[in-house]
Amino acid sequence: MSMHHVEKITGVGDPQCFEGEAGKPRFKEGDRVRIKDRPDIFYTRCQMFTRGAIGEVAVVTHESVPPEDEAWENEQAPAEWFYIVRFRMQDLWGDYPSTYPNDTLQTEFSERWLEPA
């Protein structure tokens, strides 16, 4: 982490320090989104079990540098919006018992992993 970034977050917090940097969010609460199946190499925070699945934006959370940049100290990379997406468990796991049709799972993505569904 660069000392420049340490100074930027001190007294402000991370990700609060990125507020106002990502422009307008592409998605809003309630939008249906599909998780992109982008190539896997070296690092991501995008869970494999969500790839290609369709969920609903539960919360537009915050702006920050995407994990794939942040993980190599590239805190100067453009910030983007992050979203909490809600999935039906049945849509994620093929063998999920139908006894619990209302079960959901929520997890977080940066904007580049989402497309409109």
Place this chain on the structure above:
Amino acid sequence: MAASIRQEIQQHIEQVGYLQPAVHQPVHAPFPDEISHDFYRALLRSDHDVGGQPDVPIPWQEKEEEQWELNTYVTCEVLAWRGVWNAEERRRRMNADLGQTQYLGHPYYGRWLISAARVMVDKQHATLNELIDKIDEVKARYESGA
């Protein structure tokens, strides 16, 4: 007597867990045309702690942090305050860079600790020989009981 039966049963259940089917295929520096696209994707898959991988069931156990674990956590946070790494780089190093054998083999805070040592060497805050000498010195002191 009942207690020892319970113990035997526990061991039995644990042992049955080891019988989970697994496919192990010996591979060593294969020719490029022996690598299918599917296998290549599997090879590039990095380990991470965000869940979803298939595994055998493991028992839920409450465990309080030990002193070395707390020390490790604080050391890693201090490295962040001093600009050595951010949380995402730490996760990348301790989850993805270690490789599957070490990822699954170390205790949780063991992964933090080995990654902290590695980042210090990678970024030249300590040389590898300084680290080796220090481990050697501490080991000798520990073994002598001093």
